[in-house]
Amino acid sequence: MTKKRSSGFPSAAGLTLGLDALADVMGTAQAQRLPLQQIAIQPGHNPRGQYDQQAFQPERLAGLTESVSKEGILQPIWVRSLGAQRYGLIAGERRYRAAQLAGLTEIPVLVFEADEERASLLALIENGQREELHLLDETFAGFKALEARTGLAGNDLINYLNQVRKGRAEDVHQVEQFLKEVFGTGLSVWVQFRAKVFALTPQELEAVWKGEMEFSVAVALTRLPEGEIRSALLEQALQEKLTATAVKELIEGEQTTSRSTFQEQISKMKKTLPKLSRLEGQRAKEAEKLLRQLEALLEGS
Incomplete structure (x- = not known):
């Protein structure tokens, strides 16, 4: 067939x-x-x-x-x-x-x-x-x-x-x-x-092959990196018969929420940073190590 x-x-x-x-x-x-x-x-x-x-x-x-x-x-x-x-x-x-x-x-x-x-x-x-x-x-x-x-x-x-x-x-x-x-x-x-x-996962390829999902929907999923979130969205797309447009909207909403949460965390950290000077001993060393990691991460961005 x-x-x-x-x-x-x-x-x-x-x-x-x-x-x-x-x-x-x-x-x-x-x-x-x-x-x-x-x-x-x-x-x-x-x-x-x-x-x-x-x-x-x-x-x-x-x-x-x-x-x-x-x-x-x-x-x-x-x-x-x-x-x-x-x-x-x-x-x-x-x-x-x-x-x-x-x-x-x-x-x-x-x-x-x-x-x-x-x-x-x-x-x-x-x-x-x-x-x-x-x-x-x-x-x-x-x-x-x-x-x-x-x-x-x-x-x-x-x-x-x-x-x-x-x-x-x-x-x-x-x-x-x-x-x-x-x-x-x-x-x-x-x-x-x-x-x-070539960016589709084996599960996405299988769904397209069996006619369970449109190729355009699978393409929309590639906007996300491989992992649990993408796998969960694949299952949702299959169960709810989502269109490519619907998948894109869900991804954009998730990314907007993630960016908002990240900005909130930055704002909170700005208020917390002055407390670093109060740390002593092992806790101060751990904080220093984390700060070096953060600095390296920022320099590599």
Whole structure:
């Protein structure tokens, strides 16, 4: 069953390149039948399962395996030539694994000439035009494609995208055009929203994956540091079906209260400080130690 999509974020349900150029892409492929043993799964190409690592377990493929046993593979699997009668899987991993479980020895394929970057793009196109991708799978796959395109990863990739977005760096890898052609979205969506996926906790990711919470709500939660307060707000958001706006308002209220309490503590301390001179012995030494810690904290701010 396709998971419910988080609203408010354009997605590969309408992969621009997939719809406009699918006929051209298909025209470059050769239809063949290949022995299963000549095809190898290549990690990272399949946009499905980017988040859910259990997506290809045999028990999850039981229904498809039964169908393949009765009717065979109806849609060819996409592969790329690796030379010497070896092929790398581009798209169709569930069908490939189901064919293995069903005991098939040969399956229909479309063979493409493609490097790593093009293989990742073809996988996005094939999956996007067949069935809507879950936002998490699509996002992780999108960043993996950007890594292949730029040679950058992690914070280096995000920083580069942000610099290009702000006009402070030349778009030498044409990432803006790539994102618009493939996903129909620009850099701002990926830098300001999609990149927040890497700041989500496992619990937040799970809630988004199961459709229990909108991705925008999870993004709002990242305004808080990880910890008990954020975890409690996550539970509240799930129980009360809070919107992103409601979560932001709760966070702003909490932060305003914290700032007010802090200011009150400062005011109270100003009135108490003169009493320090009355301390003697061990209590005076403890107070001196605390003052040194406070001084160090202030100097480092």
